[in-house]
Amino acid sequence: MTKKDADLLVSLDDAGIRREGRFLVRGVSFDVRRGEIVTLIGPNGAGKSTSAKMAIGVFEPDEGRVIRAARLKIGYVPQKLNIDHSLPLTVRRLMTVTGPLPRSAIQDALEQVGIAHMEEASVQTLSGGEFQRALLARAIARKPDLLVLDEPVQGVDYSGEIALYELISKIRDRQGCGVLMISHDLHVVMAQTDTVVCLNGHVCCTGTPEAVSGSEAYQALFCARASGALAVYRHHHDHTHLPDGKVRHADGTVTEHCTPGDGHHDHAHEHGHGETSHA
């Protein structure tokens, strides 16, 4: 990597993907370092999965650059996993479908995610939360440098979501890996995230979520979401997305779209994410 940073795992610099004559995403820049949790948020179709796939090398950028650390080991939890439900598949087998693993590595990974007792269970019988844990175990079993999770809380209830994000944070602490997560929703991931990248076809804003300290603040966050109130995090904007999809710039001009050149305010302000017209 050219960036002089021993902990840097992956770096996207103004990266974009073009398909059929249009950009799915462009102007995407962010870094993931060892020990850091970076969360991509944004509405459906915002380009979160596409950006994550650029980060891990599934897609090569059509513009800009993506650099990865040499010999980077990646553990990936995809958004969807098509499992043929007519075939019996145990959790242990799920762990090894993409390659062999020593039994001790399987057991250690299942233990880390809290389902060691389910090694012989059939995948079809797992609850949503248990299934996500099994996928997580599969991704961490080979001790990746970078763990990439596309919507890790699908099919998981509310308290299960919090438990899963806490688990991901624990895995980061224990394995010292970097984590790139995708979420629809900042509110629940907020407490476990170091950096948030808000996407809407491009990077709208990047920032550090407010530190959530102690159980009281954590509760407040939980209630804030339940009541439809807005979580607060810091970021910088120099343009506003209007409800009709147009973009109002700092100088008051309105354009059909934003451009990768759209930067950020030079002063921080607090912003309720639910209020932006990204969604």
Ligand SMILES: Nc1ncnc2c1ncn2[C@@H]1O[C@H](COP(=O)(O)OP(=O)(O)OP(=O)(O)O)[C@@H](O)[C@H]1O
């Ligand atoms: N291979 C492709 N060819 C053409 N369009 C694509 C391709 N892959 C994705 N898209 C489109 O690119 C846009 C971004 O998709 P992407 O899956 O990255 O969004 P996302 O933010 O992850 O959305 P979601 O929250 O719904 O998963 C969408 O409009 C999608 O339909």
